[in-house]
Amino acid sequence: MNRYVERLYNGVITENPTFVLMLGMCPTLAVTSSAINGLGMGLTTTVVLTASNMVISAMRKMIPDKVRIPAFIVIVASLVTMVQQLLQAYVPTLYAALGIYIPLIVVNCIILGRAESYASKNNVLLSVFDGLGMGLGFTFGLTSIGVFRELLGSGTAFSFNCMPKQFEPITIFVLAPGAFFVLACLTALQNKLKLPSATNQNTDHTISCGGNCGACAGTVCAANHGIIEAEKAAKKAEQIRIAKEKAVQKAAEKSQQEKKEE
């Protein structure tokens, strides 16, 4: 049982997709203009993520390795279409509010990322809990950013008035630029407190995309992963070599000094 709880904890806290992995930036910026939209988007993604993890994990032995990415995309796209139609039928207000970002769940890097790194290697039940944890973590992230923006931008939270009357809403926070500012302050805070996050790790790589695969939606460029790993290994080897050389030099100097003293 512990392994399942650990999956949930991992998704919500240790590897929170919004705050730690910094994945799915497009919906994070776009739909968090109010808390309720953030919550709706988060829950929709959770449903898709859990179902896709389940299906992909169940089919992991049937899917040939070479065509796995297209296969994953088809599975995710079918699930997204189903969820989209359900939302359109039963929650039309949310459907209208989220608009184009519902079909775009297909290209949300969290979903393909989890399929690739977890569901295709683990059993069904564990994958379901992984999807649930990641989805809830994403929901938590979106909702808290949404509450923050709504509070500053229109003085409400979940459409309830909760600011004093003197408070003048700073409308820019519910507009497009506000999303960037809120996220900038969040990442700056993470830098300041040295919290674990994809954005405050050093990503000085020679490859053109910057090499920050943690925050990248491209799954085709997996070759770049190899390049980065090789670069890292080479750097490490170089450091070890330099350290060894220094040690040898020191030893030589020491022995010389000893000889002189003698």
Next chain:
Amino acid sequence: MQSLILIMISAALVNNVVLSQFLGICPFLGVSKKINTAAGMGAAVIFVMTLASFITSVLYKLLLSPFDLTYLNTIVFILVIAALVQFVEMVLKKMVESLYQALGVYLPLITTNCAVLGIAIINVQKEYSILTSVVNGFGTALGFTIAIVILAGIRERCEDNDIPESFKGTPIVLIISGLMAIAFCGFAGLI
């Protein structure tokens, strides 16, 4: 003709794809360290997005719509875009070596760029004709290129500036994007 120009300007400037619709944020933040690479990425996006809007719109008009299969559009579009990017890469490699050298690295990054799929779906939702879709796709990609090149220019200048320790790296890039978004809000009065 006039309406086409209006659609193009509105796609490129007023409803800028990155700064007001938040599509394609990942390459926008990731590939904007240098003006050269940003321009290369922009060119690749213009190429792929124009082609993708044309093909998805043709498929929608001639295949999905007549057979009442419009609910399949997300699945069909994402597959077509993924296949298209691979195909373009192969063709460029064989036929136009120089263009491949310039754009090759950026092509795989575009496949899952949400802006490309986003434009295909917006074209369908707004019920644009094939020509209008192509113009809209081109305008949107142009808007992406403008935004990413400006960001790269500002980032290059920021290199030597005295930025507070905690804001170094991603935070300052997001602040710059936010200021650019405010500037682009000004275009709203254009139409």
